[in-house]
Amino acid sequence: MSTFKAKVFVTLKPSILDPQGRTVERALSHLDHGNVSGVRVGKYIELTLSGSRAEVEAQLKDITENVLSNPVMEDARWELSEQQGEELVGA
Amino acid sequence: MSTFKAKVFVTLKPSILDPQGRTVERALSHLDHGNVSGVRVGKYIELTLSGSRAEVEAQLKDITENVLSNPVMEDARWELSEQQGEELVGA
Amino acid sequence: MKTAVIQFPGSNCDGDALHAAQLLLDQGAQFVWHTEAGLPQGTELVFLPGGFSYGDHLRSGAIAARSPIMQAVKAHAERGGFVLGVCNGFQVLTESGLLPGALSRNRDLHFLCRPVHLRVENTGTAFTGTYTKGQVIEVPIAHGEGNYYADPETVARLEGEGQVVFRYVDNPNGSLNDIAGIVSERGNVLGMMPHPERAVEALLGSEDGRGLFDSLKGALVSR
Amino acid sequence: MTQAATLRDRAGTFGLSTEEFDLLVTRIGREPNALEAAIVGAMWSEHCGYKNSRPLFRHFPTTGPQVLQGPGENAGVVDIGDGWGVAFKMESHNHPSAVEPVQGAATGVGGILRDIFAMGARPFAVLDSLRFGNPDSPRTRFLLNGVVEGIAHYGNAIGVPTVGGEVTFHPSYQENPLVNVMALGLLRHEDLAKGTMGEVGNTIVYVGSKTGRDGLGGAVFASADLSNASQADRPAVQVGDPFMEKLLLEATLEAIQAGVVAGVQDMGAAGLVSSTCEMAYRAGLGITMDLDLVPTREDGMVPMELCLSESQERMILVPVPGKEQELLDLLAKWELDVVTIGQVEGHTNYRLTWRGEVVCDLPVDLLNEAPKYTREGIESEEIRAKRERDLSGVPVPGDLGAVLTDLLAHPTIASKRPIYQRFDHQVMTNTVVVPGAADAAVMRVKGSGMGVAATSDCNPRFVYLDPYAGAAAAVAEAARNLACVGATPLAITDNLNFGNPHRPEVYYQLERAVHGIADACRHLNTPVTGGNVSLYNQYTEGDERVAIHPTPTIGMVGVLPDVTKRATMDLKGEGHTLYLIGE
Numbered sequence: 005m006s007t008f009k010a011k012v013f014v015t016l017k018p019s020i021l022d023p024q025g026r027t028v029e030r031a032l033s034h035l036d037h038g039n040v041s042g043v044r045v046g047k048y049i050e051l052t053l054s055g056s057r058a059e060v061e062a063q064l065k066d067i068t069e070n071v072l073s074n075p076v077m078e079d080a081r082w083e084l085s086e087q088q089g090e091e092l093v094g095a
Numbered sequence: 096m097s098t099f100k101a102k103v104f105v106t107l108k109p110s111i112l113d114p115q116g117r118t119v120e121r122a123l124s125h126l127d128h129g130n131v132s133g134v135r136v137g138k139y140i141e142l143t144l145s146g147s148r149a150e151v152e153a154q155l156k157d158i159t160e161n162v163l164s165n166p167v168m169e170d171a172r173w174e175l176s177e178q179q180g181e182e183l184v185g186a
Numbered sequence: 187m188k189t190a191v192i193q194f195p196g197s198n199c200d201g202d203a204l205h206a207a208q209l210l211l212d213q214g215a216q217f218v219w220h221t222e223a224g225l226p227q228g229t230e231l232v233f234l235p236g237g238f239s240y241g242d243h244l245r246s247g248a249i250a251a252r253s254p255i256m257q258a259v260k261a262h263a264e265r266g267g268f269v270l271g272v273c274n275g276f277q278v279l280t281e282s283g284l285l286p287g288a289l290s291r292n293r294d295l296h297f298l299c300r301p302v303h304l305r306v307e308n309t310g311t312a313f314t315g316t317y318t319k320g321q322v323i324e325v326p327i328a329h330g331e332g333n334y335y336a337d338p339e340t341v342a343r344l345e346g347e348g349q350v351v352f353r354y355v356d357n358p359n360g361s362l363n364d365i366a367g368i369v370s371e372r373g374n375v376l377g378m379m380p381h382p383e384r385a386v387e388a389l390l391g392s393e394d395g396r397g398l399f400d401s402l403k404g405a406l407v408s409r
Numbered sequence: 410m411t412q413a414a415t416l417r418d419r420a421g422t423f424g425l426s427t428e429e430f431d432l433l434v435t436r437i438g439r440e441p442n443a444l445e446a447a448i449v450g451a452m453w454s455e456h457c458g459y460k461n462s463r464p465l466f467r468h469f470p471t472t473g474p475q476v477l478q479g480p481g482e483n484a485g486v487v488d489i490g491d492g493w494g495v496a497f498k499m500e501s502h503n504h505p506s507a508v509e510p511v512q513g514a515a516t517g518v519g520g521i522l523r524d525i526f527a528m529g530a531r532p533f534a535v536l537d538s539l540r541f542g543n544p545d546s547p548r549t550r551f552l553l554n555g556v557v558e559g560i561a562h563y564g565n566a567i568g569v570p571t572v573g574g575e576v577t578f579h580p581s582y583q584e585n586p587l588v589n590v591m592a593l594g595l596l597r598h599e600d601l602a603k604g605t606m607g608e609v610g611n612t613i614v615y616v617g618s619k620t621g622r623d624g625l626g627g628a629v630f631a632s633a634d635l636s637n638a639s640q641a642d643r644p645a646v647q648v649g650d651p652f653m654e655k656l657l658l659e660a661t662l663e664a665i666q667a668g669v670v671a672g673v674q675d676m677g678a679a680g681l682v683s684s685t686c687e688m689a690y691r692a693g694l695g696i697t698m699d700l701d702l703v704p705t706r707e708d709g710m711v712p713m714e715l716c717l718s719e720s721q722e723r724m725i726l727v728p729v730p731g732k733e734q735e736l737l738d739l740l741a742k743w744e745l746d747v748v749t750i751g752q753v754e755g756h757t758n759y760r761l762t763w764r765g766e767v768v769c770d771l772p773v774d775l776l777n778e779a780p781k782y783t784r785e786g787i788e789s790e791e792i793r794a795k796r797e798r799d800l801s802g803v804p805v806p807g808d809l810g811a812v813l814t815d816l817l818a819h820p821t822i823a824s825k826r827p828i829y830q831r832f833d834h835q836v837m838t839n840t841v842v843v844p845g846a847a848d849a850a851v852m853r854v855k856g857s858g859m860g861v862a863a864t865s866d867c868n869p870r871f872v873y874l875d876p877y878a879g880a881a882a883a884v885a886e887a888a889r890n891l892a893c894v895g896a897t898p899l900a901i902t903d904n905l906n907f908g909n910p911h912r913p914e915v916y917y918q919l920e921r922a923v924h925g926i927a928d929a930c931r932h933l934n935t936p937v938t939g940g941n942v943s944l945y946n947q948y949t950e951g952d953e954r955v956a957i958h959p960t961p962t963i964g965m966v967g968v969l970p971d972v973t974k975r976a977t978m979d980l981k982g983e984g985h986t987l988y989l990i991g992e
């Protein structure tokens with residue numbers, strides 16, 4: 005049994021309005037950052053899972069798709085890395 | 096002048112309680128994912144910037160530290176990659 | 187007391203702030219749009235109202251804190267002028283560095299609208315002179331991100347210097363040390379999550395917020 | 410010919426029956442193109458065209474000295490005195506909320522608020538009437554939590570207090586919850602605005618968010634049966650942005666008050682098409698619009714998408730002739746997308762161009778005059794048997810105290826505080842009677858001594874057993890709730906949530922409920938100034954279609970000449986006497 009650190013990225017589907025991104029983009033342009041475009045704001049979730057790699061991978065896929073994101077309007081992807089000992093803490 | 100795609104990750108400082116992370120963790124444990132721990136919910140922001148690499152790097156650092164995150168309670172890091180032609184769209 | 191109520195896009199307690207200011211401070215209280223470079227001549231109180239400036243996008247108060255008028259508000263505060271930030275106004279104050287700390291999501295993650303009891307901790311400020319120390323007042327809250335946070339040294343300093351002005355009797359949102367409102371070191375800038383401007387008429391349930399406005403008026407006279 | 414035959418074959422995908430498609434061909438004397446068929450389908454849908462319910466509406470009393478604006482506009486308006494009027498209306502967002510509760514409910518709030526400020530009124534209160542299935546099921550918890558979150562998200566952010574509502578639970582709503590939202594707005598009589606194109610030569614201004622592909626075909630979707638197929642419809646989620654709407658609200662009201670607006674309407678169901686079609690119809694004129702000018706959020710959008718997208722937070726404004734620039738300048742301050750996309754013409758057609766070609770050219774009348782269906786209702790034998798059941802044999806429980814605590818513990822009856830405390834019910838500092846203090850809310854009218862009271866009510870179980878008496882009782886309950894806070898009832902809006910009207914037992918419920926409402930309103934002198942219909946609220950269970958309990962939600966508005974005289978239901982002190990009045 006190992007310990008894994010997962011990072012999950014949840015973004016709104018490209019076709020869905022991102023009011024937050026739109027507002028941030030406009031605010032940046034008022035702050036003299038007019039060269040910034042395509043701002044999208046999503047979620048970034050870190051979690052730790054223990055188990056065998058195969059189990060954890062299947063589980064993470066399930067969690068990502070069914071709990072951490074709303075497939076009706078969001079896309080999600082994840083990264084998984086095995087952790088040794090104390091390294092777990094910190095990003 | 097080039098076009099760059101930036102990804103910014105904003106997380107609560109480790110010392111700060113993350114009620115959202117805790118709620119997700121509790122929900123997961125009710126859903127038979129008791130092996131999940133250390134859930135932290137942060138923000139993931141994508142943006143596109145145009146300019147020279149040096150300019151854009153300085154600008155992104157500024158935006159990340161001074162607008163996209165609040166140093167009182169958040170940590171932030173960013174990744175920058177240059178984009179070619181049509182690749183910009185999507186991702 | 188000449189009052190300027192700052193309007194940001196998305197502010198929604200701006201009208202309530204103006205109403206209370208006109209009722210209790212000065213008929214001539216007026217709105218100031220966020221793109222203005224300066225405050226009206228002779229402004230004595232800047233009122234940063236509640237609401238959802240910029241839709242609370244990114245972080246509540248974050249974008250408003252970076253708008254042009256805030257330079258003038260900072261200069262006003264540095265001159266010793268009074269600044270009152272309520273709810274979103276408090277968030278704007280912390281985001282702009284006029285007050286220390288930050289406000290994050292409520293402990294239970296939900297928006298909460300209800301009357302709460304506040305203990306007046308320091309009556310030596312311009313905002314609290316007409317209250318008595320330890321007095322418990324009823325003032326409504328209406329926020330989703332009112333959970334006050336600052337690092338331990340800052341909190342210790344706030345406590346030590348008497349900058350914690352209002353404390354929740356029954357903490358609704360998880361704020362450190364039950365902090366509901368704080369003043370700046372000089373005492374001229376107050377930020378609080380509860381809405382005193384919603385508690386100035388008996389018809390609406392409580393008049394306990396009047397003391398704050400009465401105090402301000404008194405403070406101006408004794409200056 | 411082959412292409413037309415194909416179109417006819419798939420008339421259903423545009424929400425048209427084959428008969429309706431043939432009717433269309435006869436009326437225009439040619440085959441429509443696909444865009445035209447889709448536009449007609451949307452305009453003739455129940456949501457926009459009320460084809461099944463409109464024939465029943467004539468039973469409603471709609472006039473009275475207090476009525477400033479009756480049915481037919483974005484919202485009804487009543488006179489409350491001193492030059493003040495109250496605009497109010499209720500609307501459902503049932504199907505979107507079943508698919509995505511947070512955004513479904515949020516955009517429901519956004520939509521009804523636009524109806525209110527399109528009348529020139531400043532929204533000042535929201536009430537929400539919610540129905541869910543079994544309170545213990547995870548799905549109900551998911552839906553309830555999401556819907557409350559959505560209403561809070563939108564209403565709190567835009568700064569309109571949510572001052573009341575109701576929440577009831579019954580298994581018939583298990584898959585198909587009801588989310589009915591009522592909004593009230595305050596206006597000076599002289600600011601009353603209309604959804605009209607005005608006169609020939611006027612320009613048509615699009616303002617608000619850009620148009621995306623979201624919510625596409627939502628009008629058709631909202632009228633279709635909710636079944637497992639709705640899983641596939643899921644990308645049809647629209648995301649609302651209360652911040653954008655707040656800007657739109659302020660900009661629209663500022664423009665109306667500045668006297669530069671001749672006509673205004675929000676883009677709701679069937680988006681750009683339904684708003685501009687209705688405005689043209691009210692003016693009795695044709696229009697031409699250039700679809701290339703529609704601000705888009707995505708590249709490569711086609712006319713069908715531009716026309717029918719239900720992207721939120723968009724309005725159509727028609728400037729007063731000569732004040733075009735003034736209007737555009739005023740809107741610019743609010744940083745909204747603003748573009749002049751067309752003009753009002755002397756002809757009577759609805760004409761759209763795209764890339765230099767006419768892509769739609771249909772009579773405005775045809776679009777706005779959906780075929781009407783008067784169906785025959787037959788009472789369900791099963792329900793009649795339930796109603797007529799002899800109850801004399803039902804034993805009286807021995808321990809009535811225990812029954813009382815059981816009743817109080819039922820989620821339908823228990824305190825709704827955990828819900829309403831998530832809504833800002835005090836913003837605007839007008840709420841004199843807050844949720845929980847009485848069964849109706851009271852808001853003061855600043856600058857006058859008056860108060861406005863509002864409530865929403867319906868007991869669906871009663872309506873199920875006896876649609877006529879149950880619906881009449883909903884009106885009576887609303888009136889009692891207003892009386893109990895000290896208000897005089899003025900008028901109602903209704904939201905008729907029923908099953909599939911093609912089923913005789915459902916049509917029976919609809920028809921009888923309409924009569925019940927109409928008669929009660931006549932007795933109480935509370936005309937109907939507007940409303941909304943949501944049909945096809947049912948789902949497939951095995952092979953069977955299960956309709957929800959018929960739910961004609963009544964929203965009623967009243968006035969208190971002196972708001973300080975309002976009453977609340979808490980007992981005020983020891984030694985006071987309690988009276989029971991009535992029968």
Ligand SMILES: Nc1ncnc2c1ncn2[C@@H]1O[C@H](COP(=O)(O)OP(=O)(O)O)[C@@H](O)[C@H]1O
Binds near residue numbers: 821822845
């Ligand atoms: N969904 C809701 N949103 C806002 N307020 C609500 C909601 N549901 C109920 N309320 C408020 O809670 C109080 C009690 O409502 P309810 O339980 O329906 O009372 P009753 O059954 O006596 O009519 C009322 O003030 C009502 O307006």
